[in-house]
Amino acid sequence: MTTTAHHIEPVAVAPKPTVGSHVRDYLGRVRGGDLGALPAVLGLIVLCVFFAIMRPVFFSAGNFANLFTQGAAITIIAMGLIFVLLLGEIDLSAGFASGVCAAVLAQLMAEQGSPWYVAMLAAIATGVVIGLVLGFLVAKVGIPSFVVTLAGFLAFQGTVLLLIKGGTNVSIRDDVILAIANKNIVPWLGWILTVIGVAGYAVVVLLSRRRRVARGLVTEPFAVAIGRIAALAVILGIAVFVLNQERSRNVVVVSLKGVPIVVPIIAALLIIWTFVLRRTAYGRHVYAVGGNREAARRAGINVDRIRISVFVICSGMAAIGGIVAASRANSVDANTGGSNVLLYAVGAAVIGGTSLFGGKGRVLDALLGGAVIAVIDNGMGLMGLSSGQKFVFTGVVLLLAAGVDALSRRRAAATGTR
């Protein structure tokens, strides 16, 4: 046979990657349409520079802390949505699902006098049940997720109204719940968590690298691994340093410094879900079902169970988002989880680089996209723009992100990388 002429390179003798080849690979991927986090990071930088020039107060420590508390609920909801989006499905009801869960939380505490942990568990359980119902209707009954969750969108809006008895505003008085979005952790604890976080990341990166080297597999260059760890250390270090500055306008009355409590909560959720998605068989199966459902089925994966589970995760995360939102607003009303919450959450996922077509996305996307959304919302607020202008601008950004997704997908198809 003359086929040896077509052979390229033996697997075992693939060239050892260097920093240079690593950078070239990355540029090649970007040119090929695999943009990853690039649009979100670039967008974030451009927006920050723009708002900093227009309103210097944008770059104050106080406003930096505001960004986190403003974006927290949306980011958490977006993290859950990413699981649904990975399957190429959509959950339009996530916003009001978070509202329903927040209402359950508020009413249990206000009317039953339940302790905060009971109310919180009940709220999350409510989210899980909502997810089970949505997932069952999509996967087992076979109604398109768009329709199921659109119906949920309406029905949950009504459920919130029923739960809070019409237009009343149920206030939250529990200190623990209120602390989530309104209190900060003491500065030294912030530093300790940062050190633990960076050290943990370093251990994971270096250990997995060593295991690969030990087996003679192709590994990323040592410099790249160190670079990743250093980058994380620098970003976290700067963020914690800024957040540990005194933010109170009147220090005598109240001291305001430290990392907002939501930040480690978001970080923990990010780590947990990233682990689930990248390091477990379940996560692999989610990607597989999103990439090629038939292939996943033939590989013996229980596709229906995966489809139901992502809705459970999405609604469960929406519940957590709802708790954070309730904490931040100090109350639950008919608008909790309503108005722009859902679109902001979907926007955060898409802006971060998660594809609406399924199969592509990371939990980190929710954080990046959530940051972009929070910066836009916050910056435009500082500039004193009206709600109308804000909605229009956010709509345009969402469209832009979806456009980038569609175009990069087309480019990837043309260059054969996806």
Added chain:
Amino acid sequence: MSVTPLLEARGIDKRFGPVQVLKDVDFAVTPGEVTALVGDNGAGKSTLVKCISGIYPIDAGEFQFDGQPVTIHGPRDAAGLGIEVVYQDLALCDNLDIVQNMFLGREKRSGLVLDEPTMEQMAAETLAGLSVRTVKSLRQHVASLSGGQRQTVAIAKAVLWNSKLVILDEPTAALGVAQTAQVLELVRRLADKGLAVVLISHNMNDVFAVSDRIAALYLGQMVAQVKTTDVTHAQVVELITAGRSGDLGLPTEKIDSGVEYADTLTTPGAEQ
């Protein structure tokens, strides 16, 4: 036949509603041989394969594997026996890399965590064992592979599990000349390693190039299982198109009476 067949199907019936797709099909495959399964469109080749691999339940008939009667209720049962199918539409996930695809649904873990190094090493060894040298990195997405490379990955995925029977559904249908040669070479190598290989193909050149035995389906019936060296191109084509050729195939009167849907509607033996 000197060697005992690895898989023997006896009297397989399969119907979809009123249409009987397989009728009393007998089919045997032998280890170390490539058995070509040929037939016209709609003859029931893919259906037979899907019955063997547990995707479709059979209405009647039985399977024997290694001389033991077995029931196959799903893809996992088939995989458990060592039966692997490489489908026409490949069944690879474009958004996953080569290693991830090869281990899809059967990931190696250490505890809760995926054991990526082990999987990558096993994948590399399997590809090396098949003398595959056409992929640059095991961590590239399947979307970036050529048709031949994708087919190679799909076949490697099938042999990764020490499988005993590999069924290839039209592996060369979408490939160019050079890639077809590569894949056929790989198919031959599988059989030489002692696996039983079933090759579904429309291409007579491919069939005669690699197969040891030819099984011809005609309108859902197995009309002949013969040694490749005993028949000619023309005879096989006749078997495919008319169901008989000289002494081979269905008896004349049976064809004349029209063994088609109208008749099979009333065929007994499909109660299961």
